[in-house]
Amino acid sequence: MKDVKRPRLLLILVLLFFAQAAMYLTYFAVYGLHTEQAFLFIDNLARHGLIHPERLVAMWLLVGTWMVLGVASVIIGVGLRRGRPWAWTAAMTLEGAIFTLALGAYFNRQANIMFYVAMAAAIAITFLLNQREIQIFYRANRVIFEGQFGR
């Protein structure tokens, strides 16, 4: 089996990923709690026809998205830490989803500081994921894992 050296940047990548996970879970917690309280108020307004029920749905969707992104970041972060080849692909896809969400919000003039922070974290992570050494590490690991367990 080919011995693959762990790139030094891998530690930073994994730390950034866990930081990203923590950020989304915090967003989820803060938004979730806030929404829980707001829900009754907004629901009340909606019942009286003072607010459109779609706003409420959008709010819950956003909260759900934060949660999904947070949980996915934790799982992928663990995969990256263990050098699993699927984690690199999953990480790239996740960052793609984050960019789509954040840029979509920006171009629809809905972005706030949370989106900008999400963008900054995703840029740093994408830069590291796209580093040649990191790619070689996960590609080599794919060969090893496929050798051990088959495709």
Added chain:
Amino acid sequence: MDDLELLRRFEPVVRYTQGEHFFPMDVDRYVAESSLWEARPDEPPARLVREYELTFARLIGPRPASHGTVHYLRFVESLTPFEAAQFIAKQRRTFKRSRGRLARVGLSSRIIDALFSITLIMRGRVPGGTAAAAHDAYRNLQEKEERHVYYGRVVRQGGFICLQYWFFYCMNDWRSSFYGVNDHESDWEQVIVYLTEDLTPQWVAYASHDFTGDDLRRRWDDPELTRQGDHPVIFAGAGSHASYFSPGEYMHEVALPFSGPLTRFARALQKFWRDTLRQGEAEDQVEKEKQRASGVLVVPFVDYARGDGVKIGPGGDKHWEPRLLPDTHDVSPDHPQAWAHHYRGLWGLYARDPIAGENAPAGPKYNRDGSVRRSWYDPLGWAGLDKVTPPDEVMAAITERCAAIRERQAAAQKEIAGKMAQLRALGLDAEATVSAPHFKPHYPDHLKKIEELSEAIEVLHKNVAVDHALLEALELHSARLQKGQRLPARSHIKAAHHPTTEETEQLGRLAEAWAALSVGLLILGFIVVLVVAPRFWLNGLVSLVAVISFLEALFRREAKEMTQRVVVGLSLVATAVLVYEYALPLLVIGIIALGVFIIVDNVRELTG
């Protein structure tokens, strides 16, 4: 052994692709059937000699004309579209194209291909129906008397004997018959076999599209070179007649006119991205990418050199009739091939194509502009062999080289000793005058002289050291050669041309259909968006490109690479957004980071 015997002994075998229409012929019958024309700048072309009246004597006669005038032959008058269609319908089409060129490349190349087609309309081009007319005329000539001719010459240069073989075709129908880049009346192709004085073949060089210098040649023992005894085998491109060392289908790229600056800018950007930021794919993929695209605005074409058709030469279906070209200095007009020296014009239609792809070529000696071809006056240099010592002379050359280096080293050592004595004398002067106030005006000059001399000695020492390493390398090389070990046969090749892989050729008809439809669908889809929802034209265009690109990636089994590229692209957009929104804070953060870096660096130096 005379020149003709030498040429015959190593004459190539040429293997064509099934469906090839034109084979090497003699120029005698071609010239007899052609008319001679003159095109002066800004004037309509004038016919000087009618067809069936042109003789070699008239062809090579002096023809003074103003600068910019082009003389050319015209072999056939093009058929009308109806006649050409009738002619083609009667032919039994034996050429089977494989997966189309467009299916082998990405969406962007296909969009550029559409642009290339537009430039072809605007540029001068060989009229449609010319290839069919030439095919008909060539077939009639061959039916009367079948001849397969090559023209050869033997040049002795720099310890090598260069056997130069020229093949003349009455038409290049690559574009009209094989989906290639260009058509032109007449075609001259060449290969050279290089022998040492003892008649041992060492190298062969095949003319092939954009390749020059070292990349043109293969060593005689290179496994890529197919041989039949002493005869190298050429795989000729269908219609283009370009020569290849192994059979297959070759991707060939043509840059759009005037795309040079954009390509250079893109390459510089790519270099920064890959080498400085260490971004992008792993090395093998980078290599793949480099092989795939050499420019930004390039159009892909396939050159089919399958070698599954007619085979001409020793052991083949047809045999060669060799003709000797005159020696370099034999400019007698009485030589049967005196036209090689004396006719500087084009051998077919001058289509007035500014980038020359559709203009006929000039003869074996001349370029289209009338200058002499390098392969004619310097066959060694043409294939990068001017720097290569013939194997039978190499040991003596190494000994001579080592002696010269030793001599140079001895001279340098002597010079160093002399300069050292001068330097020490100057050093003593400096020591003596440093505490003498009246020497103040002279002292800086003194120090400057010391510095200059010291630098000169350093350079000499460096040269001696380099020469020492060079001597070691030469002695090692000599020892290897004595043991019969040569350098790898392919060590000189910088960019080898490989046929496309089987995997690429077999991506299926669905991919091919998609390749043919995608650009059209993109344009139609965009028009629908413009009509239905003009406010969202940008979103519509982006979505269309995204969907089409994703489908494309699925066809190519490159969905992962596609995802990576898209995410990296989105990260660049996001970076631009952050820079736009937070330019000042980012600048402040940058300055703070710089300050922190300097402090950390200095503190480390203090504590270290």
